[in-house]
Amino acid sequence: MKKRPMPEVHIxxxxxxxxxxxxxxxxxxxxxxxxxxxxxxxxxxxxPGVRVLMGQKIMIKxxxxxxxxxxxxxxxxxxxxxxxxxxxxxxxMIEIENDFxxxxxxxFKNLNPEKMTKDDLVNVMKDSxxxxxxxxxxxxxxxxxxxxxxxxxxxxxxECEPFITCDxxxxxxxxxxxxxxxxxxIKASNAKSGVIALKNKExxxxxxxxxxxxxxxxxxxxxxxxxxPAGWERYVIEKVTGKSYGVLPIEAGVIVNNATTAITFGRLxxxxxxxxxxxxxxTGDAMSECGNVLMKFGTSVHELLDLFNNVKEDVDKxxxxxxxxxxxxxxxMFSGDFVTTPTLGSVIALRQEQYIxxxxxxxxxxxxCAKHCPVNLSPYQIRRTLRSGDVDELIALGITKCIxxxxxxxxxxxxxELTSDMLIxxxxxxxxxR
Amino acid sequence: xxxxLVIKGPYLRSADITKRNTxxxxxxxxxxxxxxxxxxxxxxxxxVLINGIYSxxxxxxxxxxTLILAPLTSLICEAISLWVMKKRGIKTFKDLVxxxxxxxxxxxxLFIVLISPTYIPLWVLLVSVAVGEVVGKMLFGGFGQNIxxxxxxxxxxxxxxxxxxxxxxxxxxxxxxxxxxxAATPLTSYAKAGAASIDIVNNYGGMFNLLxxxxxxxxxxxxxxxxxxxxxxxxxxxxxxxxxxxxxxxTMFFITMIIGFIMGQGLWFPLFQILxxxxxxxxxxxxxxxxxxxxxxxxxxxxxxxLGELTVLFRLVGNMPEGVxxxxxxxxxxxxxxxxxxxxxxxxxxxxxKNCYGLVIFLVFFVLLFVYDVVMGVK
Numbered sequence: 001m002k003k004r005p006m007p008e009v010h011i012x013x014x015x016x017x018x019x020x021x022x023x024x025x026x027x028x029x030x031x032x033x034x035x036x037x038x039x040x041x042x043x044x045x046x047x048p049g050v051r052v053l054m055g056q057k058i059m060i061k062x063x064x065x066x067x068x069x070x071x072x073x074x075x076x077x078x079x080x081x082x083x084x085x086x087x088x089x090x091x092x093m094i095e096i097e098n099d100f101x102x103x104x105x106x107x108f109k110n111l112n113p114e115k116m117t118k119d120d121l122v123n124v125m126k127d128s129x130x131x132x133x134x135x136x137x138x139x140x141x142x143x144x145x146x147x148x149x150x151x152x153x154x155x156x157x158x159e160c161e162p163f164i165t166c167d168x169x170x171x172x173x174x175x176x177x178x179x180x181x182x183x184x185x186i187k188a189s190n191a192k193s194g195v196i197a198l199k200n201k202e203x204x205x206x207x208x209x210x211x212x213x214x215x216x217x218x219x220x221x222x223x224x225x226x227x228x229p230a231g232w233e234r235y236v237i238e239k240v241t242g243k244s245y246g247v248l249p250i251e252a253g254v255i256v257n258n259a260t261t262a263i264t265f266g267r268l269x270x271x272x273x274x275x276x277x278x279x280x281x282x283t284g285d286a287m288s289e290c291g292n293v294l295m296k297f298g299t300s301v302h303e304l305l306d307l308f309n310n311v312k313e314d315v316d317k318x319x320x321x322x323x324x325x326x327x328x329x330x331x332x333m334f335s336g337d338f339v340t341t342p343t344l345g346s347v348i349a350l351r352q353e354q355y356i357x358x359x360x361x362x363x364x365x366x367x368x369c370a371k372h373c374p375v376n377l378s379p380y381q382i383r384r385t386l387r388s389g390d391v392d393e394l395i396a397l398g399i400t401k402c403i404x405x406x407x408x409x410x411x412x413x414x415x416x417e418l419t420s421d422m423l424i425x426x427x428x429x430x431x432x433x434r
Numbered sequence: 435x436x437x438x439l440v441i442k443g444p445y446l447r448s449a450d451i452t453k454r455n456t457x458x459x460x461x462x463x464x465x466x467x468x469x470x471x472x473x474x475x476x477x478x479x480x481x482v483l484i485n486g487i488y489s490x491x492x493x494x495x496x497x498x499x500t501l502i503l504a505p506l507t508s509l510i511c512e513a514i515s516l517w518v519m520k521k522r523g524i525k526t527f528k529d530l531v532x533x534x535x536x537x538x539x540x541x542x543x544l545f546i547v548l549i550s551p552t553y554i555p556l557w558v559l560l561v562s563v564a565v566g567e568v569v570g571k572m573l574f575g576g577f578g579q580n581i582x583x584x585x586x587x588x589x590x591x592x593x594x595x596x597x598x599x600x601x602x603x604x605x606x607x608x609x610x611x612x613x614x615x616x617a618a619t620p621l622t623s624y625a626k627a628g629a630a631s632i633d634i635v636n637n638y639g640g641m642f643n644l645l646x647x648x649x650x651x652x653x654x655x656x657x658x659x660x661x662x663x664x665x666x667x668x669x670x671x672x673x674x675x676x677x678x679x680x681x682x683x684x685t686m687f688f689i690t691m692i693i694g695f696i697m698g699q700g701l702w703f704p705l706f707q708i709l710x711x712x713x714x715x716x717x718x719x720x721x722x723x724x725x726x727x728x729x730x731x732x733x734x735x736x737x738x739x740x741l742g743e744l745t746v747l748f749r750l751v752g753n754m755p756e757g758v759x760x761x762x763x764x765x766x767x768x769x770x771x772x773x774x775x776x777x778x779x780x781x782x783x784x785x786x787x788k789n790c791y792g793l794v795i796f797l798v799f800f801v802l803l804f805v806y807d808v809v810m811g812v813k
Binding site: 011318323328334355359361363371377378406411412413415 | 436437438439440441442443444445446447448449450451454455456457458459529532533535536537538575576577578579724725726728729730773774777778780781782783
């Protein structure tokens, strides 16, 4: 049987809103908050009252793929308090009060990347706690610590979710650092070449013009179709190399990194700046102003929203969504007072007055969701099976393959909440398997 | 602390952005039915009035009355069922009205009247509509939850319960005066005839007339050309998958062609089989109904192949005039199994020894039915 090509759906981008808006830097927040039990329990290395430098280890994630968490600012450690986290939970966080001195630790000063070996570079990634900033937050060094031959390093600049332009803005402002980061990522993996994959759409022409002259001999640009989910690792690899793989991209001889990760790595090697900041997009029709802001990890979103004059005065907040992350995979937050993390790319405020209280039809079984599922599932069937709670049947329907891209709910003509049912089904299967 | 709205994601919906949602899909179906409805009114009302052969004005405009009353009955039954069952959080009258807007209650009634004999007694029609609507749709849980096509449930109920009322009800008062229309419809003529002969086609004004649809038959089913216009509209609007009608009609054409050749007849025989009765209407509007047909390409092709064979079976072997309705209702159940199998096949994305059982069963059934059709269909 011929392999089914991945479905390609164009989604309206709404990216002009934030691109045409303000581009700000906000690198001196009053204090930053670092979660102590996300993604799992972390061991804390500092006591309250101690002064820490920017880049000093605050916490360590133990175990396989462990990594340190560095302080993004210099200042004083305060008591642990509970704050809203982008996962929509209130979790304990260490507060670090800023002393506005921006004092860096010595570890990463005067790095000489020219003379560094592959192992040195991987160790820098490890010591600096560099995380994938596309969303999954997988430690970057884990991708490079491999014995398998690497053919290509792909920089994922697809940014396929609507509204978000944080990678775009970072690359626009730091193109040299991107190329620098990619250069040493190639070195760290012994790859033959590097590819920057970005979408073929009008707004990206500016990036292409900037990046083209900077590319080195073993680097190239690759244009993806303007579809969703073009930024999905599997999609990018299949398009760029034509290969598919089992579990990890390394099986296809490829390492994929997000563009912001590459820039952060580039700045770490070039300026000694520890991974501590990234651009975040603030946008949506409920915001007074839209744009991008360069912010420290752990900044309270409240402060960032104030830079854009907060949500509009006339907006009824109970009829407005405060989305943390992209509109397809993000969470609606209870409160606008949560803290940012390295994987957070955007905060989107959307008005919902017109949709509240509307009555939608039942699923009409048109199969549109199945047609558009990137992993060949049939969401409508899984939803029906979920009601009977038949776990074996759910597994047979492939629920464990679901990537929660949100495509099924997006294309449904009846507004059926398929994606959340898929998540419930996936969690049910995982619980029963245990 | 300010509180924002919390709902489940994703927060963008193509239904909101592109304005293509279930309601516009159902509206497209209604638009696609317009040519058939227009032709039905032309043939059964306008032509009768022009020729001036009618007993009373009520009798002359009777088709229009049924076209209005049947959807209305179906809508009322829907409202009563919803109110009695109190599903989907219906508490006030306003909820009910809102729910009726998204449960599309007129469709079963509209479809039933279009596939019923034109002059069916009003009470028979309305009882059938009520049965189709309540038993076929609401008892299963309403729109989108039904296993069988509600319209065909009502039509099958009509065929098996009130069969004595159906025979004469096909002909308009004008058509009753034409001697050539010995039996009611071309299909009943063929069923009564001792042997296949092209005379049947000629009695009904030739092949071209069968295509246009000016011959006795069910209200909306006779004009293949009007149905074809609707089909093209639906395919362009991506409401139906072309695979089902094309494969269905193709299968029927192929099998009846073989049967025709064995009987020493030409190509008129398969064309006659496709152009008459509810085949075209069933292929375009009934077999493709999203709720009850399989959702994947492979599943749809398997479904349509078996459907074609079953229709030939019921029509030529079983000598049942309502072969299309019965075969589609039968295939609704088989389609469930096909869909389940194909869904799992798609997840694995390759054919292995372990998961090819369904295709093998399908092929065995397909070949057996094919042989049976050809052997028994010859007369």
